[in-house]
Amino acid sequence: xxxxxxxxxxxxxxxxxxxxxxxxxxxxxxxxxxxxxxxxxxxxxxxxxxxxxxxxxxxxxxxxxxxxxxxxxxxxxxxxxxxxxxxxxxxxxxxxxxxxxxxxxxxxxxxxxxxxxxxxxxxxxxxxxxxxxxxxxxxxxxxxxxxxxxxxxxxxxxxxxxxxxxxxxxxxxxxxxxxxxxxxxxxxxxxxxxxxxxxxxxxxxxxxxxxxxxxxxxxxxxxxxxxxxxxxxxxxxxxxxxxxxxxxxxxxxxxxxxxxxxxxxxxxxxxxxxxxxxxxxxxxxxxxxxxxxxx
Amino acid sequence: xxxxxxxxxxxxxxxxxxxxxxxxxxxxxxxxxxxxxxxxxxxxxxxxxxxxxxxxxxxxxxxxxxxxxxxxxxxxxxxxxxxxxxxxxxxxxxxxxxxxxxxxxxxxxxxxxxxxxxxxxxxxxxxxxxxxxxxxxxxxxxxxxxxxxxxxxxxxxxxxxxxxxxxxxxxxxxxxxxxxxxxxxxxxxxxxxxxxxxxxxxxxxxxxxxxxxxxxxxxxxxxxxxxxxxxxxxxxxxxxxxxxxxxxxxxxxxxxxxxxxxxxxxxxxxxxxxxxxxxxxxxxxxxxxxxxxxxxxxxxxxxxxxxxxxxxxxxxxxxxxxxxxxxxxxxxxxxxxxxxxxxxxxxxxxxxxxxxxxxxxxxxxxxxxxxxxxxxxxxxxxxxxxxxxxxxxxxxxxxxxxxxxxxxxxxxxxxxxxxxxxxxxxxxxxxxxxxxxxxxxxxxxxxxxxxxxxxxxxxxxxxxxxxxxxxxxxxxxxxxxxxxxxxxxxxxxxxxxxxxxxxxxxxxxxxxxxxxxxxxxxxxxxxxxxxxxxxxxxxxxxxxxxxxxxxxxxxxxxxxxxxxxxxxxxxxxxxxxxxxxxxxxxxxxxxxxxxxxxxxxxxxxxxxxxxxxxxxxxxxxxxxxxxxxxxxxxxxxxxxxxxxxxxxxxxxxx
Numbered sequence: 016x017x018x019x020x021x022x023x024x025x026x027x028x029x030x031x032x033x034x035x036x037x038x039x040x041x042x043x044x045x046x047x048x049x050x051x052x053x054x055x056x057x058x059x060x061x062x063x064x065x066x067x068x069x070x071x072x073x074x075x076x077x078x079x080x081x082x083x084x085x086x087x088x089x090x091x092x093x094x095x096x097x098x099x100x101x102x103x104x105x106x107x108x109x110x111x112x113x114x115x116x117x118x119x120x121x122x123x124x125x126x127x128x129x130x131x132x133x134x135x136x137x138x139x140x141x142x143x144x145x146x147x148x149x150x151x152x153x154x155x156x157x158x159x160x161x162x163x164x165x166x167x168x169x170x171x172x173x174x175x176x177x178x179x180x181x182x183x184x185x186x187x188x189x190x191x192x193x194x195x196x197x198x199x200x201x202x203x204x205x206x207x208x209x210x211x212x213x214x215x216x217x218x219x220x221x222x223x224x225x226x227x228x229x230x231x232x233x234x235x236x237x238x239x240x241x242x243x244x245x246x247x248x249x250x251x252x253x254x255x256x257x258x259x260x261x262x263x264x265x266x267x268x269x270x271x272x273x274x275x276x277x278x279x280x281x282x283x284x285x286x287x288x289x290x291x292x293x294x295x296x297x298x299x300x301x302x303x304x305x306x307x308x309x310x
Numbered sequence: 311x312x313x314x315x316x317x318x319x320x321x322x323x324x325x326x327x328x329x330x331x332x333x334x335x336x337x338x339x340x341x342x343x344x345x346x347x348x349x350x351x352x353x354x355x356x357x358x359x360x361x362x363x364x365x366x367x368x369x370x371x372x373x374x375x376x377x378x379x380x381x382x383x384x385x386x387x388x389x390x391x392x393x394x395x396x397x398x399x400x401x402x403x404x405x406x407x408x409x410x411x412x413x414x415x416x417x418x419x420x421x422x423x424x425x426x427x428x429x430x431x432x433x434x435x436x437x438x439x440x441x442x443x444x445x446x447x448x449x450x451x452x453x454x455x456x457x458x459x460x461x462x463x464x465x466x467x468x469x470x471x472x473x474x475x476x477x478x479x480x481x482x483x484x485x486x487x488x489x490x491x492x493x494x495x496x497x498x499x500x501x502x503x504x505x506x507x508x509x510x511x512x513x514x515x516x517x518x519x520x521x522x523x524x525x526x527x528x529x530x531x532x533x534x535x536x537x538x539x540x541x542x543x544x545x546x547x548x549x550x551x552x553x554x555x556x557x558x559x560x561x562x563x564x565x566x567x568x569x570x571x572x573x574x575x576x577x578x579x580x581x582x583x584x585x586x587x588x589x590x591x592x593x594x595x596x597x598x599x600x601x602x603x604x605x606x607x608x609x610x611x612x613x614x615x616x617x618x619x620x621x622x623x624x625x626x627x628x629x630x631x632x633x634x635x636x637x638x639x640x641x642x643x644x645x646x647x648x649x650x651x652x653x654x655x656x657x658x659x660x661x662x663x664x665x666x667x668x669x670x671x672x673x674x675x676x677x678x679x680x681x682x683x684x685x686x687x688x689x690x691x692x693x694x695x696x697x698x699x700x701x702x703x704x705x706x707x708x709x710x711x712x713x714x715x716x717x718x719x720x721x722x723x724x725x726x727x728x729x730x731x732x733x734x735x736x737x738x739x740x741x742x743x744x745x746x747x748x749x750x751x752x753x754x755x756x757x758x759x760x761x762x763x764x765x766x767x768x769x770x771x772x773x774x775x776x777x778x779x780x781x782x783x784x785x786x787x788x789x790x791x792x793x794x795x796x797x798x799x800x801x802x803x804x805x806x807x808x809x810x811x812x813x814x815x816x817x818x819x820x821x822x823x824x825x826x827x828x829x830x831x832x833x834x835x836x837x838x839x840x841x842x843x844x845x846x847x848x849x850x851x852x853x854x855x856x857x858x859x860x861x862x863x864x865x866x867x868x869x870x871x872x873x874x875x876x877x878x879x880x881x882x883x884x885x886x887x888x889x890x891x892x893x894x895x896x897x898x899x900x901x902x903x904x905x906x907x908x909x910x911x912x913x914x915x916x917x918x919x920x921x922x923x924x925x926x927x928x929x930x931x932x933x934x935x936x937x938x939x940x941x942x943x944x945x946x947x948x949x950x951x952x953x954x955x956x957x958x959x960x961x962x963x964x
Contacts, residue, residue, distance in 0.1 A: 174644070175606075181609075182607055185609075209627075216611060218610035219568045235530030236687075236759070236761045236775070236776075237531045273779060274533075275569050276536045277344055278382070278533060280382070290347070292348045
């Protein structure tokens with residue numbers, strides 16, 4: 016940028032876009048240099064992602080301890096004007112003299128009078144309903160969208176439809192691609208974070224692609240005392256993958272399961288819906304071979 | 311169409327009549343529970359069907375696919391009725407012999423019968439087999455006797471009579487009173503009196519109310535609920551309908567684990583056929599009472615067996631437990647009063663109504679009434695599902711029903727209550743089993759898993775296994791459980807790897823008690839039990855691991871070594887071929903040697919070494935540390951000569 020483009024009389028103000036930890040620190044540094052700062056954030060409050068974290072890498076410092084002093088300082092600083100629920104719509108001008116247009120969403124609260132007591136929150140009839148921000152745009156292949164939409168339509172009228180929807184999608188697609196989760200979130204009105212939390216909570220769900228055959232070695236107590244760890248080692252050795260991994264050809268995924276209720280057959284494992292019981296290590300290659308042939 | 315009670319009675323008479331008409335014929339009851347199916351029961355049934363068709367015996371013989379018979383260790387199995395002949399370990403190719411000999415010629419086939427381990431004689435009658443002898447089927451009274459997919463079979467055996475009785479001649483209060491007087495307690499583990507729970511919920515003003523049958527049987531080693539649904543799903547449907555009438559519920563759910571596809575399928579069929587006969591739905595038995603059932607599937611999370619967690623799972627929320635009170639009976643599913651009962655508890659209900667509270671209260675001990683289903687598994691001869699009256703002793707269960715420990719090994723402990731329970735040592739073998747006595751010795755009833763352990767089981771390893779399980783399944787909501795299980799696991803792992811330190815035992819005890827006090831739900835409050843109970847009864851094993859670096863049961867890999875006894879090794883090369891890591895050195899007719907630096911302790915060599923040779927042994931502790939094995943393989947002849955030389959030298963010295 017050549018210096019002759021800079022306005023002869025630069026305006027002594029800066030706009031910082033994004034009120035996360037980086038934005039806050041930038042704003043504070045700028046004010047330290049004597050510059051007036053406009054700090055904008057799309058969300059209803061500054062703080063950004065760090066406010067959702069417990070600890071930060073690599074020092075494992077408490078996230079709130081790092082950011083709280085900055086939050087307070089930014090909030091109190093006379094030279095920082097915080098503009099939340101605002102998004103940049105256009106930037107015009109040249110270095111030293113920009114004109115920025117911000118689009119602000121309504122807050123329905125007079126910020127100059129609000130003391131932050133929180134009484135309105137606890138009295139709001141829909142207080143526990145998270146008001147999600149419009150989610151990021153995502154693309155979904157038309158066939159996938161159609162499949163998932165059909166599943167959602169089938170269950171939507173039931174009481175508590177989310178689990179049946181997720182179960183059927185998981186069974187149909189074998190795992191949850193990220194955009195499918197976003198789509199389910201959009202269609203069911205749940206925040207993506209909630210859906211993701213459920214999708215990662217249950218062991219039958221997966222957010223990474225799985226092999227055609229999921230081999231579940233039972234690690235229930237009975238199977239364990241009858242030596243299922245050694246079966247697991249053998250399967251792992253035969254397939255050349257560790258637990259929770261998938262073979263590169265996407266045929267097998269190896270997992271352990273907590274008791275399939277076939278204790279009379281211990282040690283046992285399942286491949287899909289097939290159960291194999293009373294196994295010894297010598298049986299493993301045959302089972303794997305059988306699946307390979309079928310596939 | 312909705313049946314009336316009179317029509318139900320009539321239907322029962324008719325179906326019994328049908329059974330009687332088969333008077334001269336035979337029923338081949340083929341067990342098609344999950345265990346036997348995995349062993350090939352469907353193939354066996356097909357083979358029998360084909361054989362019957364080929365021989366043109368269709369009007370005399372019926373091949374019936376029943377639910378779990380219980381004697382899973384003998385599967386695939388079949389029982390010929392009405393002769394009550396029990397056949398185990400059947401293969402599809404045995405079908406023709408079975409039909410030809412037993413059905414056509416009328417001579418039971420001795421070679422397929424259960425062989426008594428004492429007398430080595432085959433036992434023809436099912437009721438004479440010790441495994442069945444001491445059992446008392448109440449909940450499982452229909453197991454192996456009916457086709458679980460046919461509602462008529464259930465009705466013929468007094469099915470839905472209890473429901474009829476409750477709906478037509480009892481008020482809901484009388485039903486609750488009956489259940490309270492029977493002394494029925496929750497079979498899911500905690501043992502809360504069922505009648506009292508129902509009464510609380512009935513008293514709640516808020517509507518609608520919900521009823522949930524809990525079949526999220528997550529305890530490893532327990533599968534009674536699965537078997538119940540697979541062998542007699544209508545007993546649950548009937549029990550839930552009676553409960554719904556007593557509490558005032560119109561909609562019920564059954565929450566079934568995702569791991570139980572067959573159970574879900576049979577239950578769905580039972581619900582559909584009950585609905586078709588008007589035993590579920592809008593106008594049950596034409597009395598105007600309405601109730602319906604829906605199956606909800608789990609997705610593999612142990613914590614969902616906890617009631618508040620289960621509710622959240624059905625709601626589609628993140629399945630983490632919430633603080634009680636308020637109890638679900640007051641504020642439950644979608645904020646409405648909800649009763650959650652274990653499947654086994656609910657299946658008891660029709661019997662209690664039908665045969666009376668006094669009859670039920672007559673079974674069991676002072677505080678624990680009725681019967682309990684246990685899954686008897688682990689190191690035991692007769693693996694399977696058993697139903698016994700409360701108060702039976704462990705000795706009866708393990709030695710009479712279970713037939714003792716295989717391979718003449720020593721009984722060491724029995725683990726009850728799953729990951730929430732504890733290990734009961736041999737000293738308490740005469741303990742009568744009920745809710746209180748189990749609690750007293752530091753374990754609990756749990757859902758009824760009974761895992762028998764022999765001398766080859768390492769208690770430190772077992773505790774580690776359970777803590778690994780609960781650590782994995784902890785939802786992470788409260789820190790006592792999340793961090794506590796992590797810390798327990800860390801110390802236990804250290805001990806099992808031979809890195810135990812002074813003070814570890816005391817630390818485990820202190821931490822365990824703290825987790826018990828500070829956790830929010832049942833999972834956390836009971837997770838230290840396996841550690842605490844093994845510490846109580848098997849402290850010496852912990853001490854051996856910590857101070858002597860010795861694993862007495864020779865299980866903990868870092869503390870053991872495999873060793874080939876040169877005096878016994880014939881140089882057959884079996885272990886050499888079996889070793890996956892190339893740690894065994896040797897050649898034909900040479901004494902083999904294990905390279906300890908390469909050995910991964912997989913145990914493959916021990917497995918292939920023929921028992922009559924028995925050259926490979928596991929060593930631990932001092933023995934392992936001071937082990938001096940041969941540096942390289944030696945020819946067997948040469949080794950023998952060397953030994954003989956040494957011996958001679960020894961004799962001369964004397």
